[in-house]
Amino acid sequence: MEMKELMTKDALALNNELSELLKAQFKLRMQKGTQQLQDTSQLGKVKRDIARVKTAMTQKAAGK
Template identity: 60%
Template sequence: MKASELREKDEKALQEERSSLLKAQFGLRMQKATQQLTNHSQLKKVRRDVARVMTVLTEKASSK
């Protein structure tokens, strides 16, 4: 997911995206804890996607 794609979305869509990413991150953490996670790089990708969404949300909030 690119930041330019996120900037085109409105705040409600970004909030929903953040919520779904946080749920995915939780699921991946649980899989890691139970040693069911095979692709550990997914954790890093999801964490960075959450950070991107949060950054765009902060940008939109400060531009108002």
């Protein structure tokens, strides 16, 4: 997911995207805890995507 894509979305779509990413992060953490997660790099990718969405939300709120 790129910032260009996120900046074209409205606030509701960003909230939905954030919600989905947080659910995915939780599932990945549970898989890691039960040692079922094969590709641990997914955790970092989801974490960065969450940060991108939050950044886009902040920028939209500031009016940039």
